[in-house]
Amino acid sequence: MNYETILVEKKDQITRITLNRPAALNSFNDKMGEEFYAALKEAEKDEGTRCLIVTGAGRAFSAGEDVSGLKQRYGGDTHLSLGDHLRKKYHPIILRIRNMEKPVIARINGIAAGSGASIALACDIRIASEEAGLKQAFIGVGLVPDSGSSYFLTQILGPGRALELIMTGRTVGAKEAENLGLVNQAVPAAELDKVINSVAEKLARGPTKALGLSKRVVNQVSRLELPDALEYEAQNQDIAGKTKDHLEAVRAFLEKRQPKFSGT
Structure with a gap:
């Protein structure tokens, strides 16, 4: 454009x-x-x-x-x-x-x-x-x-x-x-x-989904009481834990190498 x-x-x-x-x-x-x-x-x-x-x-x-x-x-x-x-x-x-x-x-x-x-x-x-x-x-x-x-x-x-x-x-x-x-x-x-x-x-080069979710959490938790902030973190951790980048990071750790994140 x-x-x-x-x-x-x-x-x-x-x-x-x-x-x-x-x-x-x-x-x-x-x-x-x-x-x-x-x-x-x-x-x-x-x-x-x-x-x-x-x-x-x-x-x-x-x-x-x-x-x-x-x-x-x-x-x-x-x-x-x-x-x-x-x-x-x-x-x-x-x-x-x-x-x-x-x-x-x-x-x-x-x-x-x-x-x-x-x-x-x-x-x-x-x-x-x-x-x-x-x-x-x-x-x-x-x-x-x-x-x-x-x-x-x-x-x-x-x-x-x-x-x-x-x-x-x-x-x-x-x-x-x-x-x-x-x-x-x-x-x-x-x-x-x-x-x-x-x-x-x-x-x-980082885990784009996790970076975005981190941004979402930080922008939201300042408006919440601690119990609600903890729950909001947990909900977003569930999402991050299902990404391909998280799986890649776990594999890389077990294989003793640096992860190669795809942003997905």
């Missing part, structure tokens, strides 16, 4: 989606929102894709919403519902990333601001260049965090630290983000691709 605002590359069972509006710091116009969602959906259903990387072209991951598009909509007598805009454009993207039972890595190459930060935070693993940063830009334009930022920040940081970042709108550098747990690793820019590729290749 041909895209205008993103790049999609598939290699060695890894699909890399690049937000490709570098002159606009990869800010989201409606077209890019539609194309990004379509690419995520395609990668999810593609059995040959076992890991995804999301990144941005140029010096930014994504600056969030393209405000020039919103400015046009504020003209005239038409009332713009920001809530409806979010429900249509960003909510499907965030939910697709979170519910996709494949690992999704954010390659944070530069600034991730506003909804761009939300998309990065929605990813399962976040690896940032030391030159990158995350910014809750909403308060600067008189808005509240959206696209999941309040949810992810509160889960990762707790309410106090989440509110500090939301209320000040300050940029969190990559090293601080690593210390806070907002990113898993902050690495020198020259090493970013090496580190990302190493992680992605390992995940793409």
Whole structure:
């Protein structure tokens, strides 16, 4: 499929989606929102894709919403519902990333601001260049965090630290983000691709079904009481135990060799 605002590359069972509006710091116009969602959906259903990387072209991951598009909509007598805009454009993207039972890595190459930060935070693993940063830009334009930022920040940081970042709108550098747990690793820019590729290749060789079920469990158990969480783990362990990859792992252990996972 041909895209205008993103790049999609598939290699060695890894699909890399690049937000490709570098002159606009990869800010989201409606077209890019539609194309990004379509690419995520395609990668999810593609059995040959076992890991995804999301990144941005140029010096930014994504600056969030393209405000020039919103400015046009504020003209005239038409009332713009920001809530409806979010429900249509960003909510499907965030939910697709979170519910996709494949690992999704954010390659944070530069600034991730506003909804761009939300998309990065929605990813399962976040690896940032030391030159990158995350910014809750909403308060600067008189808005509240959206696209999941309040949810992810509160889960990762707790309410106090989440509110500090939301209320000040300050940029969190990559090293601080690593210390806070907002990113898993902050690495020198020259090493970013090496580190990302190493992680992605390992995940793409892994037991895809078990990885997806692990993601499902982690996303669900925070909402449950301990007895319910234990039961939910047990239910998903039943599913994982019936996969071909589990059988291969047992055979490999008995034969004293490394398993070769097929993702099934």
